[in-house]
Amino acid sequence: MIEATPETICKDLGFHKDYIDFTHLRNTSIHFGVNESHDTGNHVKYFNSSKVLIVTDNGILKAGHLDPVVNSLNEYEINYEIYTNVKENPSTDDVDECVEFAKNKSIDLIIGLGGGSSLDTAKGVNFILTNGGTMHDYRGVGKATHEMLPFIAIPTTAGTGSECQSFAIISDSASHEKMACGDLKAAARIAILDPALTTSQPRHISAHTGIDAISHAVETLVTKKRTDDSIQYSRLAFSLLNRSYEKMVNDPNDLLARSDMLLGAAYAGTAIECSMLGSAHASANPLTAKFSIPHGAAVGLMLPHVIKYNSSIEEISELYDSLSEKSLSNRITSLLKISNIPSKLGDYGIKNESFKDLANEASGQWTGNFNPRQTEHADFMNLYESAL
Numbered sequence: 001m002i003e004a005t006p007e008t009i010c011k012d013l014g015f016h017k018d019y020i021d022f023t024h025l026r027n028t029s030i031h032f033g034v035n036e037s038h039d040t041g042n043h044v045k046y047f048n049s050s051k052v053l054i055v056t057d058n059g060i061l062k063a064g065h066l067d068p069v070v071n072s073l074n075e076y077e078i079n080y081e082i083y084t085n086v087k088e089n090p091s092t093d094d095v096d097e098c099v100e101f102a103k104n105k106s107i108d109l110i111i112g113l114g115g116g117s118s119l120d121t122a123k124g125v126n127f128i129l130t131n132g133g134t135m136h137d138y139r140g141v142g143k144a145t146h147e148m149l150p151f152i153a154i155p156t157t158a159g160t161g162s163e164c165q166s167f168a169i170i171s172d173s174a175s176h177e178k179m180a181c182g183d184l185k186a187a188a189r190i191a192i193l194d195p196a197l198t199t200s201q202p203r204h205i206s207a208h209t210g211i212d213a214i215s216h217a218v219e220t221l222v223t224k225k226r227t228d229d230s231i232q233y234s235r236l237a238f239s240l241l242n243r244s245y246e247k248m249v250n251d252p253n254d255l256l257a258r259s260d261m262l263l264g265a266a267y268a269g270t271a272i273e274c275s276m277l278g279s280a281h282a283s284a285n286p287l288t289a290k291f292s293i294p295h296g297a298a299v300g301l302m303l304p305h306v307i308k309y310n311s312s313i314e315e316i317s318e319l320y321d322s323l324s325e326k327s328l329s330n331r332i333t334s335l336l337k338i339s340n341i342p343s344k345l346g347d348y349g350i351k352n353e354s355f356k357d358l359a360n361e362a363s364g365q366w367t368g369n370f371n372p373r374q375t376e377h378a379d380f381m382n383l384y385e386s387a388l
């Protein structure tokens with residue numbers, strides 16, 4: 001049993017409460033601790049909810065992670081409905097199906113339990129239940145005009161940081177285009193971070209999502225939109241993730257390492273809220289779309305090359321150096337090796353004849369606009385060449 005708070009976990013890293021808020025990230029209060037999910041009913045009670053919608057998937061059900069949440073709601077005599085059909089990379093059709101399930105059930109609070117897909121689906125359903133229309137109406141930022149239901153996020157992976165973000169990423173069912181639908185009202189009011197929920201993941205999923213979180217920490221540190229606050233969250237996130245990634249890969253049941261990873265992912269997610277992402281995500285997204293490379297593996301593969309590319313700007317190079325005494329790009333490559341994630345495009349059978357199409361897609365990615373160094377089509381071609 002770990003008796004620790006975010007403050008005590010972060011203190012020895014040199015991060016102190018007088019200049020960084022560990023427990024209230026923008027709109028979201030953090031409740032952290034091993035078995036914290038067993039107290040879900042107590043958190044729900046705070047909102048005087050009479051009927052909760054739990055949005056999750058069958059894998060979570062089979063892993064038994066729903067049990068402590070439901071047991072706690074029963075303990076507090078709170079009614080609930082459970083939707084277990086969340087799909088990976090949720091689409092507009094997937095959100096509509098969950099809305100159909102939930103409507104006319106007098107839902108007054110939503111719990112998202114699972115990975116980023118469950119949390120995004122829960123946010124999407126909240127938009128439509130409270131403001132009507134379709135997900136397309138909420139594309140962009142701040143399109144919801146009515147208040148939204150209180151949302152409690154309970155992540156079971158340390159990766160996207162969706163629990164600390166106001167965006168739902170939902171893909172258009174027809175075009176498969178990913179839509180970012182953001183509104184501060186959609187952010188979780190409470191994030192319950194229970195490291196015990198993350199130990200059941202297959203090792204390769206923990207590795208992919210962990211590298212994704214590390215990439216969030218590194219990319220948010222340097223974007224054009226970075227702020228003094230976001231830089232603090234990026235640094236804190238990287239420190240936690242960097243010190244525990246290898247331990248987590250070697251011993252999936254190491255709860256201290258899992259704690260660092262879960263907190264680190266949440267802080268990196270907080271940094272994304274202010275700072276957005278950069279060209280590692282812009283160049284990785286087409287690799288996932290065209291070659292089905294898992295998101296974290298694709299971003300991790302491209303990140304060392306984007307670090308080198310951005311390092312031509314002295315100020316950016318100094319920011320990278322603030323994370324790591326040795327070469328940051330080498331450190332990322334070594335983290336990939338530790339967890340058997342390929343570090344070259346050739347390892348996936350990708351050849352340079354694909355680079356033109358990939359660069360076309362990459363240069364159209366919204367997220368690339370925030371990269372500190374302008375990245376044009378020819379630059380993406382060079383980045384893919386260097387990653388071959």
Ligand SMILES: [Fe+2]
Pocket residue numbers: 160212215216281295299
């Ligand atoms: Fe990511």
